[in-house]
Amino acid sequence: MSAPASAPIPIGILGGSGYVAGEALRLLATHPGFAVRAVVSTSRAGEPVAAAFPHLAAAYPELRFGPAEALAELFATAPRAALLSAAPHGASAGAVAAALAAAAAAGCELAVADLSADFRFADPAAWSAVYGRPHPAPELLPTFARGVPEHLPASAHSRFAHPGCFATAFLLALVPLVGAGRIAPEIAATAITGSTGSGRQPSAATHHPERRSTVVAYAPLAHRHEPEVVAFVREATGVEIDLALVPQSGPQARGIYATLHARLARPASAAAVAAELAAAYAASPFVTVATAPPRLVDVAGSNRAALGVAVRGDRLALFAAIDNLAKGAAGGGLQWLNRRFGFPENAGLAVPGPGWF
Ligand SMILES: NC(=O)c1ccc[n+]([C@@H]2O[C@H](COP(=O)([O-])OP(=O)(O)OC[C@H]3O[C@@H](n4cnc5c(N)ncnc54)[C@H](OP(=O)(O)O)[C@@H]3O)[C@@H](O)[C@H]2O)c1
Numbered sequence: 601m602s603a604p605a606s607a608p609i610p611i612g613i614l615g616g617s618g619y620v621a622g623e624a625l626r627l628l629a630t631h632p633g634f635a636v637r638a639v640v641s642t643s644r645a646g647e648p649v650a651a652a653f654p655h656l657a658a659a660y661p662e663l664r665f666g667p668a669e670a671l672a673e674l675f676a677t678a679p680r681a682a683l684l685s686a687a688p689h690g691a692s693a694g695a696v697a698a699a700l701a702a703a704a705a706a707g708c709e710l711a712v713a714d715l716s717a718d719f720r721f722a723d724p725a726a727w728s729a730v731y732g733r734p735h736p737a738p739e740l741l742p743t744f745a746r747g748v749p750e751h752l753p754a755s756a757h758s759r760f761a762h763p764g765c766f767a768t769a770f771l772l773a774l775v776p777l778v779g780a781g782r783i784a785p786e787i788a789a790t791a792i793t794g795s796t797g798s799g800r801q802p803s804a805a806t807h808h809p810e811r812r813s814t815v816v817a818y819a820p821l822a823h824r825h826e827p828e829v830v831a832f833v834r835e836a837t838g839v840e841i842d843l844a845l846v847p848q849s850g851p852q853a854r855g856i857y858a859t860l861h862a863r864l865a866r867p868a869s870a871a872a873v874a875a876e877l878a879a880a881y882a883a884s885p886f887v888t889v890a891t892a893p894p895r896l897v898d899v900a901g902s903n904r905a906a907l908g909v910a911v912r913g914d915r916l917a918l919f920a921a922i923d924n925l926a927k928g929a930a931g932g933g934l935q936w937l938n939r940r941f942g943f944p945e946n947a948g949l950a951v952p953g954p955g956w957f
Pocket residue numbers: 614615616617618619620621640641642643644685686687688689691692695715716717763764765796797798799800801924925928929
């Protein structure tokens with residue numbers, strides 16, 4: 601499925617007026633190979649996209665949100681197309697299933713990147729154990745590849761379940777080291793997430809005065825992404841890790857700053873561990889590794905992931921900084937779709953972050 605430069609691939613977006621959809625639209629505004637043709641909204645169909653995202657008005661002066669039927673119209677006119685789902689978990693699977701059926705009926709070959717939690721577990725029972733209800737489309741689970749693009753370079757799939765933003769940060773730091781037997785499987789993690797991680801719907805806990813000047817842990821050792829990370833690591837490495845995750849809400853709007861603690865299985869310097877990680881990501885345009893902690897502000901607003909390593913004796917501290925909306929969601933999903941359609945891995949994703957904002 602490689603695309604001639606002259607024929608943009610039409611792309612649709614689910615979850616249209618949410619934060620991740622807005623980030624996808626921002627990244628797609630300068631993408632050389634995809635053309636946004638449908639932005640599905642359950643609440644704002646008919647309204648200009650710029651009404652929800654005024655910062656994108658110049659990029660999309662005419663584009664309007666559409667109902668789900670807008671996707672069928674897109675599929676009817678295209679032999680192949682792409683779909684990014686930024687719908688909530690629980691709702692995404694049904695909407696993606698309907699889109700796949702509509703594409704098949706129209707004879708359109710559809711590639712999907714799902715950014716929700718709906719296709720992240722291979723086993724529907726594992727999904728049900730976390731979300732407390734039957735999986736909405738269990739028959740589709742085997743058709744999805746699961747992981748970050750860096751860890752599945754040869755995937756032949758056309759449907760991708762991108763890990764969540766916490767999981768993306770953890771997996772980038774952990775998978776090469778766990779897979780190589782470099783660290784023991786007991787891992788403790790804290791991660792400070794920004795307020796956009798909670799989505800667009802305000803709540804008391806995400807209200808600006810409550811959040812702006814503080815940091816607070818939430819769902820300690822009980823967060824829904826903990827089993828997700830364990831499952832992703834198992835699938836990527838065959839190793840069962842024992843993860844203790846304590847997420848924290850921070851005052852920043854964008855970005856996740858993760859710190860992981862583990863023990864080295866055999867002695868190594870920080871430079872040696874960093875070199876192993878750097879070798880694992882030698883082909884990645886996005887992942888960098890250092891023997892110093894990264895800074896969140898250096899990756900926020902970009903698709904970059906900055907990893908850091910510190911060692912004392914057999915103790916290892918790993919740091920991972922990413923942007924939750926970009927690398928942790930819309931950017932990671934676009935990476936998958938770039939690859940699927942034969943575009944450069946960093947097409948639409950090369951823009952650096954603002955550095956301060
Ligand atoms: N925020 C992050 O940092 C982040 C990171 C990784 C993954 N994710 C995942 O990405 C997805 C979007 O996250 P978000 O932060 O953008 O959330 P959000 O701001 O709440 O946006 C989700 C959007 O989905 C639409 N929606 C609501 N109910 C729906 C339904 N029943 N069916 C279809 N669409 C519905 C709504 O837009 P309309 O009213 O326009 O339809 C809503 O604004 C979620 O699954 C989330 O878990 C988020």
